[in-house]
Amino acid sequence: MARGYDDDRVVVIERDESGNGIGMLLLGLAIGAGAALLFAPASGQETRERLSREARRAGRRVREITDDLGERVADSVERGRSAVDDRVARARSAVQTRVDAVNEAVDAGREAAAQARADLEQAVADTKRAYSDGRRAYSDRVRRHADDVAPQTDQSADGTAAEG
Numbered sequence: 001m002a003r004g005y006d007d008d009r010v011v012v013i014e015r016d017e018s019g020n021g022i023g024m025l026l027l028g029l030a031i032g033a034g035a036a037l038l039f040a041p042a043s044g045q046e047t048r049e050r051l052s053r054e055a056r057r058a059g060r061r062v063r064e065i066t067d068d069l070g071e072r073v074a075d076s077v078e079r080g081r082s083a084v085d086d087r088v089a090r091a092r093s094a095v096q097t098r099v100d101a102v103n104e105a106v107d108a109g110r111e112a113a114a115q116a117r118a119d120l121e122q123a124v125a126d127t128k129r130a131y132s133d134g135r136r137a138y139s140d141r142v143r144r145h146a147d148d149v150a151p152q153t154d155q156s157a158d159g160t161a162a163e164g
Contacts, residue, residue, distance in 0.1 A: 022065055029058050 033051065 022062070022069065025061070025065065029054075 033054065036047075036050070036054075
């Protein structure tokens with residue numbers, strides 16, 4: 001089953017194939033040393049001195065190559081680390097952007113809820129006031145109507161009806 005990978009989620013560190021150079025160098029040195037011994041027209045002492053010189057030279061060359069290889073490996077590791085750090089920083093930035101957006105949405109929701117509550121409380125107060133005004137108006141109308149219908153009698157200061 002084939003999987004599709006998102007390139008943004010995969011970190012690839014390429015392998016530098018120059019590591020084979022050391023093996024080939026050592027093989028070449030060994031073959032060269034063997035050939036030099038077989039075809040050497042010089043005496044044993046001269047051959048030993050030459051081999052010693054060549055061995056020192058080969059040792060210096062091997063140290064140079066290993067130093068160079070070490071630098072290349074360190075550079076590759078640093079590039080890989082830098083790439084990972086860059087991706088982590090971008091991911092953190094994206095997460096922080098989303099967190100900020102969510103926080104803004106929550107704040108906006110709270111403000112909208114507070115405004116809706118204030119509007120609802122105002123509507124309830126207006127409704128109560130209108131209801132109270134309506135009851136007062138109704139009571140006043142009923143009282144006026146009752147006063148219009150009731151017989152007209154004069155009342156004295158002591159509360160007794162005056163005869164007329």
